[in-house]
Amino acid sequence: MKQISKKVRFNWKIVIYLLLAVVLIYVLFPILWMIITSLKSEQEALLIPPTWFPKKITTFGFRYMWQMKPFLIYFKNSLLTAGPTAIFSTLFGGLAAYSVSRFRFPLRKFFMGFVLCTQMIPGVLLVGPYFKVLNKFQLYDTHLALILGYTAVALPFCTWMLKGYFDSIPRELDEATLVDGCTKFTAFFKVILPLSFPGIVATGVFSFLLAWGDLLWALCLTSSESMSTVTLGIANSVGEYRVVWPALMAAALIACVPSIVFYSFLQKYIVSGMTKGGVKG
Amino acid sequence: MFKKSMIFVLLIILCFSSVASSAKTVVRFQDWHMTEDVWLKCLKEVKADYEKLHPEVEIRFEPVAHKDKSNKFIIASEAKNAPDVVHCEIQDIPPYIAKGYLLNLNDLIEKEDKNFLDQWADGPKQICNYYGQMRAMPDNAQSIVLFYNPRLFKQAGLDPNKPPTTWEEFREYAKKLTNGKDQWGFGMVANKSASLISRFFPILWSFGGDIFNEDMTKSKLDSPESIEAFEFFVDLYIKDGVTPPAPNEMSAQDVRTYFSQEKVAMQFGSGFTISIVDQLNPSLKAPEVLKCAPLPVGKNKVTFSQMDFWGISANTKVKEEAWEFVKYLTSKEVQTKFFIDNGVTSARIDVGESELIKNNKFGNVISEQIPYGKAMPMFIGMNEVNDAIIIATQEALTKQKTPEAALKDASAKVNSIIARYK
Amino acid sequence: MRFSLSDKLLAYLLLLPAALVLFFVLLFPMVSTLLTSFGIELNNFNFTFDNYVRLFKDPEFWNSFKNTLIFVPISVIGDLVLGLSVALLLNQKIKGRKFFRVLVLLPWMIPSVVTGATWRWMYNPISGIINSILLRVGLIEEPVLWLSSKSIALFSIIMANIWRGFPYVMLIMLTGLQSIDSDIYEAGTIDGVNSWQKFIYLTLPNLKKNIIVVLALTTVWEFRQIDLVKTMTGGGPGSLTEVLVSFVFKQYFEFFQFDYASAIAVIMSVLMLIISIPYIKGILAD
Numbered sequence: 001m002k003q004i005s006k007k008v009r010f011n012w013k014i015v016i017y018l019l020l021a022v023v024l025i026y027v028l029f030p031i032l033w034m035i036i037t038s039l040k041s042e043q044e045a046l047l048i049p050p051t052w053f054p055k056k057i058t059t060f061g062f063r064y065m066w067q068m069k070p071f072l073i074y075f076k077n078s079l080l081t082a083g084p085t086a087i088f089s090t091l092f093g094g095l096a097a098y099s100v101s102r103f104r105f106p107l108r109k110f111f112m113g114f115v116l117c118t119q120m121i122p123g124v125l126l127v128g129p130y131f132k133v134l135n136k137f138q139l140y141d142t143h144l145a146l147i148l149g150y151t152a153v154a155l156p157f158c159t160w161m162l163k164g165y166f167d168s169i170p171r172e173l174d175e176a177t178l179v180d181g182c183t184k185f186t187a188f189f190k191v192i193l194p195l196s197f198p199g200i201v202a203t204g205v206f207s208f209l210l211a212w213g214d215l216l217w218a219l220c221l222t223s224s225e226s227m228s229t230v231t232l233g234i235a236n237s238v239g240e241y242r243v244v245w246p247a248l249m250a251a252a253l254i255a256c257v258p259s260i261v262f263y264s265f266l267q268k269y270i271v272s273g274m275t276k277g278g279v280k281g
Numbered sequence: 282m283f284k285k286s287m288i289f290v291l292l293i294i295l296c297f298s299s300v301a302s303s304a305k306t307v308v309r310f311q312d313w314h315m316t317e318d319v320w321l322k323c324l325k326e327v328k329a330d331y332e333k334l335h336p337e338v339e340i341r342f343e344p345v346a347h348k349d350k351s352n353k354f355i356i357a358s359e360a361k362n363a364p365d366v367v368h369c370e371i372q373d374i375p376p377y378i379a380k381g382y383l384l385n386l387n388d389l390i391e392k393e394d395k396n397f398l399d400q401w402a403d404g405p406k407q408i409c410n411y412y413g414q415m416r417a418m419p420d421n422a423q424s425i426v427l428f429y430n431p432r433l434f435k436q437a438g439l440d441p442n443k444p445p446t447t448w449e450e451f452r453e454y455a456k457k458l459t460n461g462k463d464q465w466g467f468g469m470v471a472n473k474s475a476s477l478i479s480r481f482f483p484i485l486w487s488f489g490g491d492i493f494n495e496d497m498t499k500s501k502l503d504s505p506e507s508i509e510a511f512e513f514f515v516d517l518y519i520k521d522g523v524t525p526p527a528p529n530e531m532s533a534q535d536v537r538t539y540f541s542q543e544k545v546a547m548q549f550g551s552g553f554t555i556s557i558v559d560q561l562n563p564s565l566k567a568p569e570v571l572k573c574a575p576l577p578v579g580k581n582k583v584t585f586s587q588m589d590f591w592g593i594s595a596n597t598k599v600k601e602e603a604w605e606f607v608k609y610l611t612s613k614e615v616q617t618k619f620f621i622d623n624g625v626t627s628a629r630i631d632v633g634e635s636e637l638i639k640n641n642k643f644g645n646v647i648s649e650q651i652p653y654g655k656a657m658p659m660f661i662g663m664n665e666v667n668d669a670i671i672i673a674t675q676e677a678l679t680k681q682k683t684p685e686a687a688l689k690d691a692s693a694k695v696n697s698i699i700a701r702y703k
Numbered sequence: 704m705r706f707s708l709s710d711k712l713l714a715y716l717l718l719l720p721a722a723l724v725l726f727f728v729l730l731f732p733m734v735s736t737l738l739t740s741f742g743i744e745l746n747n748f749n750f751t752f753d754n755y756v757r758l759f760k761d762p763e764f765w766n767s768f769k770n771t772l773i774f775v776p777i778s779v780i781g782d783l784v785l786g787l788s789v790a791l792l793l794n795q796k797i798k799g800r801k802f803f804r805v806l807v808l809l810p811w812m813i814p815s816v817v818t819g820a821t822w823r824w825m826y827n828p829i830s831g832i833i834n835s836i837l838l839r840v841g842l843i844e845e846p847v848l849w850l851s852s853k854s855i856a857l858f859s860i861i862m863a864n865i866w867r868g869f870p871y872v873m874l875i876m877l878t879g880l881q882s883i884d885s886d887i888y889e890a891g892t893i894d895g896v897n898s899w900q901k902f903i904y905l906t907l908p909n910l911k912k913n914i915i916v917v918l919a920l921t922t923v924w925e926f927r928q929i930d931l932v933k934t935m936t937g938g939g940p941g942s943l944t945e946v947l948v949s950f951v952f953k954q955y956f957e958f959f960q961f962d963y964a965s966a967i968a969v970i971m972s973v974l975m976l977i978i979s980i981p982y983i984k985g986i987l988a989d
Contacts, residue, residue, distance in 0.1 A: 107715075135361070376959045
């Protein structure tokens with residue numbers, strides 16, 4: 001009996017690995033191709049038909065990108081917009097989600113619907129009028145303009161996601177703290193926040209990446225090179241007359257590094273499962 | 282502690298430096314060329330020279346990728362916060378003028394010499410002229426010509442000194458230069474871009490076809506001549522197979538890449554072509570090896586006038602300074618520099634017809650063809666017309682429709698566009 | 704010292720920061736879009752339905768409408784299926800899962816402009832790596848025209864789109880899976896149910912809320928997705944891959960038809976609203 005179950009488990013693992021392999025090829029092949037390309041020389045990257053591996057590995061792409069573009073400034077700008085965006089949208093979204101999740105009030109449905117609706121107008125049409133608003137407040141070409149814009153785009157997603165997470169926390173728990181003499185507001189910080197931490201982190205990662213990867217708003221709402229974000233800087237290097245593929249790929253890969261670091265750092269919170277221990281009543 | 286105070290000092294210096302720079306008048310300058318390194322180097326030199334001449338002015342670069350250039354300018358102009366000096370292509374001019382994005386330069390020009398405008402060729406000047414108002418200044422004026430690879434000509438048994446002179450000959454040459462595997466006679470650009478327009482219109486005109494009738498009240502795309510031209514163009518791929526597969530995915534840059542690797546023997550291009558091809562594959566030695574010739578001739582001898590312009594934003598706050606800078610950009614000195622660095626031929630007569638260009642193997646052909654150049658029609662809905670033609674071309678190339686049906690559909694669309702703008 | 708606010712007031716106060724940001728950024732653009740679509744300008748209050756009439760007669764609009772109705776559902780379902788499967792896989796105790804969890808998120812971290820440019824290049828018949836490998840391996844004899852064949856162009860873009868979109872779903876699903884009590888599974892193991900039954904009867908119901916959220920958000924998200932279409936085909940060949948949002952983009956930025964673009968956007972929003980009503984009901988059901 002024991003042996004059979006072991007066997008079954010063993011086969012299951014093979015299936016998992018096989019599936020994982022297929023998915024990994026689909027997921028990783030383009031990334032692998034980007035890495036390979038980034039290590040080629042400019043001329044080799046353009047060869048027809050393409051070479052599968054670099055004939056001669058070179059760091060040309062990385063050097064070129066670094067020399068041609070003020071990447072440190074780009075990174076600074078991206079961090080200064082994506083970081084606050086992640087914080088603000090998660091915080092504001094969290095508060096709103098808590099309200100919708102734990103209180104019953106007439107505008108509840110309307111608010112959740114409205115929040116989703118704000119996302120339905122394509123960014124193309126938002127960016128023009130928003131520009132006029134920014135002019136009124138003298139915010140054009142500032143980080144704040146981008147932070148506010150991205151927060152508004154990310155907020156609905158954050159609210160919806162966090163509402164889902166908060167709902168999964170049993171209501172008895174925060175009621176218990178209420179009995180202990182806390183206000184609903186402190187219950188939020190003492191119970192809900194720690195318990196839904198994985199969700200909050202996931203939401204933060206989401207908003208961070210949204211702001212990091214955006215092009216249209218950064219393109220239209222900044223003017224000087226000193227305000228340019230990483231994504232905009234990269235988009236600008238897809239020139240009309242020349243695409244330096246190795247450098248473009250190198251830049252795209254480097255642009256991922258902060259996100260990877262950010263995510264790896266937070267990953268343990270997402271997957272730790274530490275939060276569940278105390279929940280069972 | 283030391284570190285902290287260092288940072289503090291640095292911050293103060295930064296503050297002061299920004300104060301110092303803000304004392305200058307800033308002229309915001311948008312040009313897609315700033316995202317291309319050869320051009321960027323050239324423009325940076327121009328900027329440095331200009332700032333030396335005018336120490337009270339700071340030229341602030343606002344780089345933007347070519348594909349995003351009008352998006353950005355539209356949004357900024359709608360919000361009345363656009364860059365002061367902007368580089369435009371010919372198809373941008375009518376809508377920018379119609380939307381009121383570009384400043385009327387008349388009173389600025391009046392302050393100049395009486396003969397100030399005489400230095401520019403009439404063709405480009407006419408484009409800028411909107412009911413007597415100059416709304417932009419001409420930058421370069423070029424013509425589309427045929428670039429070919431004499432080495433591949435020789436291999437195919439063709440005389441490298443006798444490029445094709447008629448379209449039929451062109452097709453025969455292209456067939457001979459195609460091996461069906463990894464070499465093609467002609468590099469067709471048919472992706473969604475104005476590059477297709479500038480490379481197809483000459484054929485259309487040459488066959489006697491046209492986009493509009495003379496008073497621009499009706500489409501002429503459904504005329505037999507237009508259809509013949511369109512079928513000739515599309516069949517280069519569908520029937521003759523002389524162009525690499527999926528031309529509808531090929532950008533001008535893709536074609537130049539094929540050309541630089543000798544996978545394609547002939548392509549259409551202009552002044553900018555050689556320096557890019559040289560960069561794509563230096564081992565080809567493009568400036569020495571490659572040659573160019575006038576486009577083949579059909580019923581008419583005609584080519585496409587490729588032109589760029591400098592505009593000043595209508596809501597600029599530094600009108601005078603922006604004008605000074607535009608004058609500098611269009612000066613003989615800078616225009617000559619543009620030719621030397623990047624191969625584009627100037628709309629200025631004293632540069633475009635100078636010995637320098639006449640003695641250049643490519644510049645010579647390009648400038649000689651300028652009199653045969655025909656510009657894109659100045660119609661406010663031209664972008665929509667172009668889009669209809671691009672869609673028709675792609676539909677025919679991917680066999681969604683027959684060439685005739687595709688072009689007739691485009692013609693109907695063009696008629697409704699004309700009707701809408703009446 | 705504790706002052707008690709009425710619950711209702713507190714509830715509204717909690718909504719306030721979010722509402723303020725949304726109003727500041729989006730209220731004016733939304734109102735302006737709506738007004739523009741009716742041809743109303745600041746100095747001209749004339750009201751017209753022309754843009755809507757034109758839209759219903761425009762075959763290009765209906766074409767992009769149809770393409771959107773293919774593009775969005777397939778992308779959303781693809782995102783969900785792939786995201787959920789990968790989340791389930793990476794929730795197993797396998798070697799190197801931490802590493803893989805970072806790796807599969809990469810597609811999401813790469814700017815979509817680069818994603819589009821890279822996939823377009825990989826799909827190229829001559830210079831693309833996909834055809835190059837398939838030809839060398841012998842799976843095909845002629846290069847496949849991924850982005851130029853009538854039957855597959857849109858699906859080629861969807862492939863790239865799912866590649867880009869699924870990591871986000873995976874992340875949400877992973878956090879959802881983490882919050883399911885392992886006790887439930889242990890109870891299941893004792894009862895002798897197989898893995899499939901476990902998935903259907905234990906995992907899925909527990910993920911219900913997450914799935915609703917993901918469906919709602921990816922639907923809206925994919926409707927707005929424009930970078931890939933723009934960079935890969937620009938809507939071509941012909942208008943085979945034109946979707947609503949790229950059509951809006953074209954009308955606005957290339958044709959300067961601000962009012963017409965706004966009308967399309969309004970219709971698009973109404974469409975999205977109708978689609979998302981069940982989601983809104985789902986997320987608010989207790």
